[in-house]
Amino acid sequence: MSATLIFEQLLNGAGYGLMLFLIAAGLTLVFGIMDVMNLAHGSLFMLGAYVAALVHVHTGSFALAVASAIGTMAVLALLLETTVVRRLYGRDHLVQVLATFGLILIADDAVKMLCGPAPLLAPTPAAFATSVELLPGLPYPAYRLLILATGIAVALGLYALVNHSRMGMLVRAGASDRWMAVLMGVRVHRVFSGVFVLGAALAGLAGALMGPVMAVQAGMGEAILIPAQVIVVIGGIGSVRGAFVASLLVGLVDIIGRAFLPPVLRTMLPPAVAADLGPLFSEVAMYALMAAVLTFRPTGLFSPKAA
Amino acid sequence: MNTLTSPAPGGAALAAVPAAPPARAWWLPLVLLLVLAALPTLAQAAGLEFYIGLVRRILLFALAAASLNFLIGDGGMIALGHAGFIGTGAYTVVALTDFGVQSAWPIWAAAMAVSALAAVAIGAISLRTRGVYFIMITLAFAQMLYYVCMTQRQWGGEDGYTLPMRPQLGFGLDAQNEAVMYQVVLALVAVAWGLLDRLRGSRFGVAVMGIRDNDVRMQALGYPVYRLRLVAFAIAGALAGLSGALLATCNSFVSPSMMHWTESAMLIVMVILGGLGQRWGGPVGALVWLGLAETLRQFTEHWQMPLGVLLVAVALYAPAGLATFRLPRRGGAA
Numbered sequence: 001m002s003a004t005l006i007f008e009q010l011l012n013g014a015g016y017g018l019m020l021f022l023i024a025a026g027l028t029l030v031f032g033i034m035d036v037m038n039l040a041h042g043s044l045f046m047l048g049a050y051v052a053a054l055v056h057v058h059t060g061s062f063a064l065a066v067a068s069a070i071g072t073m074a075v076l077a078l079l080l081e082t083t084v085v086r087r088l089y090g091r092d093h094l095v096q097v098l099a100t101f102g103l104i105l106i107a108d109d110a111v112k113m114l115c116g117p118a119p120l121l122a123p124t125p126a127a128f129a130t131s132v133e134l135l136p137g138l139p140y141p142a143y144r145l146l147i148l149a150t151g152i153a154v155a156l157g158l159y160a161l162v163n164h165s166r167m168g169m170l171v172r173a174g175a176s177d178r179w180m181a182v183l184m185g186v187r188v189h190r191v192f193s194g195v196f197v198l199g200a201a202l203a204g205l206a207g208a209l210m211g212p213v214m215a216v217q218a219g220m221g222e223a224i225l226i227p228a229q230v231i232v233v234i235g236g237i238g239s240v241r242g243a244f245v246a247s248l249l250v251g252l253v254d255i256i257g258r259a260f261l262p263p264v265l266r267t268m269l270p271p272a273v274a275a276d277l278g279p280l281f282s283e284v285a286m287y288a289l290m291a292a293v294l295t296f297r298p299t300g301l302f303s304p305k306a307a
Numbered sequence: 308m309n310t311l312t313s314p315a316p317g318g319a320a321l322a323a324v325p326a327a328p329p330a331r332a333w334w335l336p337l338v339l340l341l342v343l344a345a346l347p348t349l350a351q352a353a354g355l356e357f358y359i360g361l362v363r364r365i366l367l368f369a370l371a372a373a374s375l376n377f378l379i380g381d382g383g384m385i386a387l388g389h390a391g392f393i394g395t396g397a398y399t400v401v402a403l404t405d406f407g408v409q410s411a412w413p414i415w416a417a418a419m420a421v422s423a424l425a426a427v428a429i430g431a432i433s434l435r436t437r438g439v440y441f442i443m444i445t446l447a448f449a450q451m452l453y454y455v456c457m458t459q460r461q462w463g464g465e466d467g468y469t470l471p472m473r474p475q476l477g478f479g480l481d482a483q484n485e486a487v488m489y490q491v492v493l494a495l496v497a498v499a500w501g502l503l504d505r506l507r508g509s510r511f512g513v514a515v516m517g518i519r520d521n522d523v524r525m526q527a528l529g530y531p532v533y534r535l536r537l538v539a540f541a542i543a544g545a546l547a548g549l550s551g552a553l554l555a556t557c558n559s560f561v562s563p564s565m566m567h568w569t570e571s572a573m574l575i576v577m578v579i580l581g582g583l584g585q586r587w588g589g590p591v592g593a594l595v596w597l598g599l600a601e602t603l604r605q606f607t608e609h610w611q612m613p614l615g616v617l618l619v620a621v622a623l624y625a626p627a628g629l630a631t632f633r634l635p636r637r638g639g640a641a
Contacts, residue, residue, distance in 0.1 A: 037439060039572070087623050093385060093439060095626045098579050101572045102618025109612035222569055226450060233443045276458045283454040287447035291432055294444055298436050 004138045009259040010252075011134075015144050017251020018151025022206035023224060024231040024243040025158055026199020032175040032238020034192045036085065037093050039100040041228070042221030043107035044200045048073050048207025049216045050111055053122035056211075062125035066208045073204030077197045085196060089189070108218040117218065122211035147209050154202065155244050162240050171195060175238035230290050236300030245301065250286050257282020336501075343493055347486035356485070363489045363557055365597045366496045367550045372577040373500055373589030374546035379575070380584030381507060382539045383519030387442045388429070388449025389574050392544040394456060394566030395422045396551030401462055401561050404470055411474035411482065415495075415552045422548020423541045425452070430540035434533060446568055457563040467562025474556060482556075492553055499546055504586065506542070515539045576618060582628045591629060 027041050048069040056065035084103070088096045128143040162168035173181040174188045182188050214220065231250055235242025257278050265274035293301060343362070350358050375389045396418040403414045429448040436444055462468040473482040480487050506512050518525045518532050526532045555561045564570070573596070581592025599617070603610035621628065 031439070035439075037442070084619060084623065091626070093442065094379070094575065094579055094583070095622045097385075097387070097442075097572065097575055098626075099619050099622030101569075101576060102615040102622065104569075105611040105615030105618065107615075109609045109615065113609055113612075226446065226568060229443055230447060233440060237439065272460070276460060280454055280458040283457075284451045287451045290447050291444060294436050294440055295432060298440060300440075 004135055006260075007135065008138055008140065009255050011140065011148065012144070012259070013251040013255030014248060015147045015151070015251070016254055017247040017249075018148060018155070019206050019210055020224070020228055020231055020250060021151060021244055021247035022154055022202045022209075023228040024235070024247055025154070025240055026195075026202045027228055028232040028235065028238055028240060028243045029171060029175070029195045030192075030199055031232060033171065033178060033188065033195060034089050034174075035093075035178075036088055037096040037100065038085070039097060039225060040080075040103035040107065040221075041199070041203055042223075042225030043104050044073050044077065044203040044221070045207040045210075045224055046111065046216075046218070046221035047076065047107060048204030049122065049211040049220065050115060050120060050207075051204070052208030053120045053211045053216050054115075056123060056125070057121075062127070066205065069204040069208035070201045071204075073207075074197050074201045077200030078193070080200075081193050081196045086189075086193075089192075104222065107221070111218050119215040119217035120211075122216050124212040143212065147213075150205070150209060154205070158240050167191070167194065227286060230286055233300055234290050234293050236303030239300070239302040242300060242302030249289065253285045253289060254282045257285055336497075340493075340497055344490065347489050351486065359485055359489050360557075361597075361601060363492050364554070365593050366492055367554050367557070368574075368577065368597060369590035369593040370496045370499055371547045371550040371589075372574055372581065372593045373503055374543040374550075375574050376578045376581070376584065376589040376592075377503060377507065378539065378543045379578055380582075380588060381512065381519065382515045382536065382543075384434075384536065384540065385442050385575075386433075386445040386540075386543075387568065387571050387575065388445035388447075389543070389547055390566045390568070390570035391429075391449030391452040392422045392426060392547035393551035393554065393570070394449075394452055394561075394563070395425050395544075396548030397555035397561040397565055398456055398459075398462070399548070400474070400552045400555040401468055401470065404474060405462075409475050411476050411556060414474050415549060415556075418552030419545045419549045422551070423545035425548075426541045426544025427537060430537045430544075434536050434540065446571065449566060449571055450568060453563050453566045453568075456566065463562070465563060467560060467564070470555070470559040470561075473559055488557055492557065495549070495553065499549060500590070503542075503546065507586075511535070511538070579626075580621065580628045585628075588628070595629065 023041065023045055027038065030036055030038050030041070051072045052065040052069040055068045056062055059065070080103070084099060088099055124143050128141075128146050131139040131141050132145060134140045160168075162171060170181070170186050170188075170191045173184070173186055174191055178188055227250060231243055231246040234249065235244070235246035257280075261281055262274055262278035265277055268274075269277070297303075343366075346362060347359050350356055371389065371393055375386065378384045378386050378389070399418040399421045400414055403417060408414055429445065433441055433444045433448065456462070457465050473488075476482045476487070476491060480491065482488060514525065514530055514535055518530070518535060522532050551565065554565070577592030577596045578588055579592070580595050581588035581590065585591075596614075599614060600610060603613055
């Protein structure tokens, strides 16, 4: 395997990881500050993908599609927060599981009603349908570069927001000790509303960007939610930095199983077995990574609560 | 513990234990058992054979939900991976029939044993964590089992696997006969539920509830907290495995989707609907959830939406599930 190929695969892994980071970032803040277990976060990702695909097909503008996905999810999140999620603060995790699982059922059926059960076609925007020669002999799809660039930009933006702004200070205060923050006069509920909307917007952005590279269909949110939750837990609940590191780790592990392991396995095992073991490794390794992290650091790598 | 074959609670010997079920409705399980046993005959007479399969399915999910209710309601362990054990039991049936075992009983026993072992292994790691981390790590292990089964190409991978034939029951029972299979399932579920019910009132069960309420105090009192939790986890896993094995046998079909995380979430939903830690929580939850799903499915293709609305409404307004609406009763159990 040549160096350029390895580099290309590492880019693929980073792209996947950064997309998961967009989803995990919102999730970890919602989890960390208000201790709300939101299973419906993946549904926002799915709805974002649907909105973007529909707008893109009808108007032909990808920028408009992404903007409308982000905007719609932010508005929807505001509605959800005021009607349902706000009543789940401080409640038992079980009740939160119940309510947000209900939201998943509603969202999945809603898109099936409106768009039919068949997957929706989300076209790759024409401007990014080409490939860019990153290194000599390494053409890389421009669209995947766009995903990478967006992921990095959002990570930097969140870093600035969380670590160097007043809002971010309140968010960190809420995540490390909610009651102390409340007692110090922080209106944690209002901070949380903002965070919930921001998280939803990021999930919408991720959905809009991932639409062209995966099947836009009911249930896509449930599939992506679990890797995102795993990232949240590995990184430490409430830590954006942890989520970033963990998402790159998960992206790396995923690409090892998909691209690097099969050729190695093929030299040792019959081809049929080797073809199965690679993907199995990449799916299982993520969970094994989480189990290992939790065994040695029961609150994740960068938990804000671990003093 | 004494003989535990009847689903009816003995009651008297356990009356001093606070958590023991009140002996008031001792006749209820018996009546229920008789009605359920008479169901296939009635259904066949009315030409409604379809309902035999449906009730059988509800019974099996009632067992799985009851075992999860023991974990969550009594043990305070919110496991979001219970469907993993259902799948483990189901795939054990496939593995053993493939291996050439033809009798159902050893297969089912082995399914329970394998699921219990899986639960011990998973519990040994998971029980070191608390709260959300416990929820997530049990989920992670169930997802691992899901993907392991997904890549078993000899058993159909993602598409699932159809058993060539049902394992034999022996004792002159015809496994191909749906009504016979129903009665076998009913008997096993009744025995298992009865055992679980007795277990809840036993010293062990009460200790598990004590750990739920205050694990530090139980530790100080000298109870082996970690080991008791692990045993409870293994028992719940074994019962879910039995339910999975029976499901696989009845449907003659298994697929990885049986153990997808949404199935685990659905089991939690059943438990909450039926009532956390309530004696009848598991069965009632399974009946309500699967009954509603089946009823709605007959009217509309979009049966999930109303169920979703129901869940949100229950979470917001009736967090104790249907038990919220139960009339207050005179006196306590103690």
